[in-house]
Amino acid sequence: MRKLFSEKNTEIGRKSVSRRILLLGLGKMTLIGLLAWRMRKLQIEDSEKYRLQAEENRINMRLIPPERGLILDRRGRELAINVGNYKLVITSEKTRNPKKTLGKLAELINLDDEEIDKILKDINKRSPFVPVTIAEHLSWESFSKVVLNLPALPGITPEMGLTRYYKKASSIAHVVGYVGPVSRKDLERFESPDPVLQIPKFQIGKTGVERELEEKLRGKASLSKVEVNAAGRIIRETERIMGFSGANLRLTLDNHLQEYCHQRLSGLSASCVLMGVNSGQIIALASMPSFDPNKFVFGISQKDWDSLLNNKLRPLSNKAVSGAYPPASTLKMAVAISALENGIISKSDAFDCPGHFDLGNQRFHCWKKKGGHGRIDLKEAISQSCDVFFWEVARKVGIENIRLTAKGLGLGTKFDLPLSSITKGLIPSKEWKRKKLDQNWRVGDTLNAAVGQGFTLASPLQLVVMTSRIASGRAVRPQLVKSINGKSKIQTSFPELNYSRDSLSIIRDGMFLSVNNSKGTAFKSRIKDETQIMAGKTGTSQVRRISLEERETGVLSNDQLPWEQRDHAIFVAYAPYKNPKYAVSIIIEHGGSGAQVAAPIGRDILLKAFDSDKKLIV
Amino acid sequence: MFSFKNIVDGNLSYLKKFFLFHWPLAVLTLATGAFGILMLYSVAGGSMLPWAEPQLMRFVVGFGVMAIISFIHIDFWRSLTIPLYFSSLLLLIAVMFYGEGTGAQRWIDLGFIRLQPSEIVKVTLVMALALYYSTIPILAQSRLLWLIPPVLLICIPTFLVFSQPDLGTSLLILTSGLAVMFLAGVSIWYFVLGAFAGIGLISSVFMTRGTSWQFLTDYQLGRIDVYLNPSLDPLGAGYHITQSKIALGSGGLSGRGFMQGTQSQLDFLPEKHTDFIFTTLAEEFGYFGSVGLLTIYALIVIFCLLSAAKNQDRFGALLTSGLAVMFFLFFFVNMAMVMGLAPVVGVPLPLISWGGSAMLVLLGAFGLIQSAHIHQPRN
The missing domain is CATH 3.90.1310.10 (Penicillin-binding protein 2a (Domain 2))
Structure with a gap:
């Protein structure tokens, strides 16, 4: 034990401490070197990467x-x-x-x-x-x-x-x-x-x-x-x-006329379009009933949404562009132009209307079935809307020609407007029927199409375009956007239609007589002011099939029918006759007769448009 | 053994002591502290408050304490070793019952300072071990029986700190203790054996995970997991490591400039004034700055070790080198942590991180080192 405490041992101890210090010191320096090496890796080699991440950290968009x-x-x-x-x-x-x-x-x-x-x-x-x-x-x-x-x-x-x-x-x-x-x-x-x-x-x-x-x-x-x-x-x-x-x-809308149309149609399930005849600019486009768009801005309540959806008058639908209806007699102009242009008839050709038309054993009834229209020419046929005349003509013209002309007038065409669910409408062809229904085209189908029934469908927008094209003789296209940030978006000129002036003028005459001749269907709605004479065409599109028994007992009038089965009332018109400015189309769902219900509204809208022009000048 | 006169000035006059002072070490200590205050000024967004000013005051006080300790004879400190060691153990126990804060930062509020006993015990343990090995016979120190007292001296504070729970500090205490044993000359084979045991212990920690025998808390295990794979939790625990690596890396060679570090100025760095302050320094002063600080630290360690190697007094030599090891462990673990080389264990950067307790203890330790240097036996 004593040996352990000798001086020599202390000396040994001191030396051993120095050795261990050296050993430990070297170890530490190695570790410090490791730190420095690691810093080099982070701060020099990968610096770019980390600089980028620091930026991403700090910048928010x-x-x-x-x-x-x-x-x-x-x-x-x-x-x-x-x-x-x-x-x-x-x-x-x-x-x-x-x-x-x-x-x-x-x-x-x-x-x-x-x-x-x-x-x-x-x-x-x-x-x-x-x-x-x-x-x-x-x-x-x-x-x-x-x-x-x-x-x-x-x-x-x-x-x-x-x-x-x-x-x-x-x-x-x-x-x-x-x-x-x-x-x-x-x-x-x-x-x-x-x-x-x-x-x-x-x-x-x-x-x-x-x-x-x-x-x-x-x-x-x-x-x-x-x-x-x-x-x-x-x-x-x-x-x-x-x-x-x-x-x-x-x-292109005129807010005042838009409001007027809206009011004029109130209470109805209807739509109308007012358009510049030569410009194609849509001045008013109304669909009724309507809704309050402000309700949608913050998200509509379920209750309001349900009441809009469950309304059978479809307030959410823009009927003026998305409603497709049988155009009824308003299609007769297209049939007439097609017949004239294809040389099937001349302007003076006349047919006898006995009130019905027989195709094989099938009988087609003119709307004026008692006695019919008698001997009738093209202009009169348009103005009095004689079905028999057009059946005679259509049978000769054929559906393909009618279709081409109708397309040329803007029917069966989807116009490019910034509106939702614009319908293409439908002007059928033989091929269409074969593809769609897997059936052959029959002459009866042509006859139905000639009076705008059967498969034919058109929207008020298409009808107003058709009217404008007939009135102007140009391939007018509808336009809704006048300018964007002051830059005009308006197309100012349209190519002429491919139809002879004669043909068009006969049709216009027919439309003139339709309103201004005492025998014309819309005579009661004529405009008497010389400068604002209106030309137009009524249409009453049947939504139900009239059975044989009903024919015998007498066709029920619209008043006697439930609302859903009543006819659609249609009217297209333009004015002034001599120098056309505005065209209008109206379809009133299940409104009854076009002449009685739609024509007065059309007249009022046109009058209002002229009125508003006058105010503007003064 | 010695008179009061001896305690105060030994056989040396104050003037002589002043010249014998280890000036390079003192200057480096001062420089590090100044660097720290500068960084605290920066992380506060260019303000002396809330950190830089109190830190400056503490540093001045601490530096004074260091000077006083330096001028008192090392033998006096040696004679105080046993009471100091045991009172620090008592404090450690007391803090478990009366301490404030939880986990890593348990303290006792003394009014003017929040005392962290776990900081104090680092120094008193080194003192105790140095005393032990300067007292026992050299040839006995590698004998198995003579290993029991130092192992107990180490294990008791290690266990107490570990159960706070503060894994990081307890590992630091354990390692500095073992380092003193190593320096004293305990046979190297024990350390080899110990290393194997350590590896065994670590693997058993992970083997027992999820069983009722689990050693570490889930929180501690989680931190280790995230250290091994920071992307596990990029916005949670891994966030610290990821963000501090971004800060370090984006500093580049020359840094983004004083107070221009976006990571620290915009609060992306966690604990930016305490444990992660090095990242701010590295971000704002770049590779030059971080290697500069590393060099200062390395020089401090080298000066201490050189002083210890030359010291004829075994207590003084062991104390100086042991404290140097402790100091080294401090900054090594902290830097390794912020660089993603070690798990986030909550060890401050010595003399720089915000915190009075750690700095006072460190400056006190430097006082002891200076005292050992000044009062070493001279023939």
């Missing part, structure tokens, strides 16, 4: 939604505008007791306990500096009440956003359409949806012009690059890429 373009009528009157959306947000870090603040707020605006609970939950989920929306779309009164009391409401911030508002809402609902919150279905419409659509409750066009011209109206969002900290709080804006507001649209 924020979208500032653009202001949606306005929609105006042809005279610059506002149809769809943006109004302030007054809302209130709460920032919980600015109030000591959010619950108390909300309680006080509830004394000023409608806010029930359930809503307060929901807001408080929202607050707890988010960082304290994130504003949480309390209420939107407040009235100016309640909003100003809150603003006045702000000092007593810590943490509450009044904000103003923009939201769509439709003036003269229901009269323009079908044309302008409406916007609503973006749905997943909306996003699927675009190949690469603009990121602005991801903003909660961003409004997108759902129907009509709002939908079809969505991208022009929307504009482009500004992009604000902001520096944020780890918690997401914005420190400052580093860059802003300016977007632009949506384009302002000027439509």
Whole structure:
């Protein structure tokens, strides 16, 4: 034991300590070298990668939604505008007791306990500096009440956003359409949806012009690059890429005439189109009944939606473009032009109308079945709408020729307008029937088609285009957008139709007589003013099959039938006869006789259009 | 053994002591502290508050404490070793019952300072082991029986700290203790054996995972998992490592400039004023800055080790080198942690991280090193 404590041992110990220190020191330096090597890897080799990640960390993109373009009528009157959306947000870090603040707020605006609970939950989920929306779309009164009391409401911030508002809402609902919150279905419409659509409750066009011209109206969002900290709080804006507001649209519509049409059709299930004969500009396009598009802007309530959907008069449908009806006698002009152009008849050829027409053992009845029209020529046949005459002609012309002419006049054509669900209508052909119904075409089908029944279908839009083309002799196309951001979008000239002037003028004469001859179907609705003489054609399209027994006991009048089985009343017209300016078409669903029901409305609309022109000049 | 006069100035005058002071070491200590205050100023967004100013005050106080300790004879400190060691153990036990805070940062609030006994015990353990090995016969130290007291000296505080629970600090205590044993000259074979045992222990920790025999808490195991694969939890526990690597890496060669580090200025870094302060430094001063600090640290360690190697007094030599190892472990573990080389264990960067307790203890340790240096036997 003593040996252990000798001096020599201490010396040995000291040396061993030095050796161990050296060993340990070397180990440490190796480890320090390892750290330095690691730093080199991070800070020099991979520096670029990490610099990039640091940037990604710090920069956030924020979208500032653009202001949606306005929609105006042809005279610059506002149809769809943006109004302030007054809302209130709460920032919980600015109030000591959010619950108390909300309680006080509830004394000023409608806010029930359930809503307060929901807001408080929202607050707890988010960082304290994130504003949480309390209420939107407040009235100016309640909003100003809150603003006045702000000092007593810590943490509450009044904000103003923009939201769509439709003036003269229901009269323009079908044309302008409406916007609503973006749905997943909306996003699927675009190949690469603009990121602005991801903003909660961003409004997108759902129907009509709002939908079809969505991208022009929307504009482009500004992009604000902001520096944020780890918690997401914005420190400052580093860059802003300016977007632009949506384009302002000027439509060809005249708001006053639009409203007039809307009112004139009220109470009916009907639609009408008023168009410039030579320009193709749609001055008014109304469909009834209508609805309030403003209800859709914030998302429509289930109750309102159900009542719109369950209404059998289909208020949501724009019947003027998407309604397809048998055009009835209004198709006779096309048959007549086809017959003249193909040399089947001359303008003076006449046929006998005994009130019926026999095809084999099948008998077709003229609308005037008692005694018929007697000997009748083309002009008279148009004006008195003699079915037998056109059956005689149609049998010779054949469906293919009728079809070509009808197409040339704009029937069976889908026009390119920024409106929703535009129908193509239908002008049948032999091939169509074979393909669609797997049946051969029969002469009876031609006869039905010649008087706009059977398979034929047309919309008021197509009928007004047809009328304009007959009146102008040009292949007028309908137009709805006058200008976008002041840049004209109007097509000013249209090619002439491929029909001889003679043919067209005979048809026009027929239409003139139809209104202005005492025997004409629409004589009661004529315009007496020399400068505004109207030419037109009535149509009454049958929606039911009249049975043999009914023929014998006497055809039931519309008054005796349930609404769904009554005839559609149709009228097309243009005026003034000598120098055509406006064309109009009206279809009243199950309205009865075209002459009695539709023609007076057509006359009134045309008169109103002239009236409004006069006012403009004065 | 010695008079009061001896305690205060030994056989040396104050002037002499002043010249014998290890100046390079003192200057490096001062430089590190200054660097730390600069970084605290930066992470506060260019403000002396809330961190830089109190840290400066503490540093001044701490530096004074260091000077006082330096001027007192090493033998005095040696004679205080046993009471110091046992009172630090008592504090460790007390903090379990009366301490504030949870887990890694258990402290006792003394009013002017929050005392972390786990910091103090690092130094007192090194002192105790140095005393032990300077007292027992050299030839006895590798004998199995003579290994029992030092192992107990190490294991008791290690266990107490581990059960706080503070895995990081307990491992640091264990390692510094073992280092002193190694320095004292305990046969190398014990360490080889110990290494094997350690590997066995670690694998058993993972083997028993999920059983009722689980050693570590789920929280600790989770941190190790995330260390092994930070992408497991990029916004949770892995967030710290990922963000600190981004900060380090984006610093590049010359850094983004003082107070220009986006990672730290925008709060992406966790604990940016404490454990992760090195990332701010590396982000703002780049590779030059981080290697610069590493060099300063390396020099401090080298100076201490050189002083220890030359010291004829076995207590002083073991104390100096042991504390140097402790200091080394501090910054090595911290840096390895922020660089993603080691799990996030909550070890501050010595003399730089915000925190009074750790800095005071460290400066006290430097005082002891200086004292051992000044009062070493000179023939």
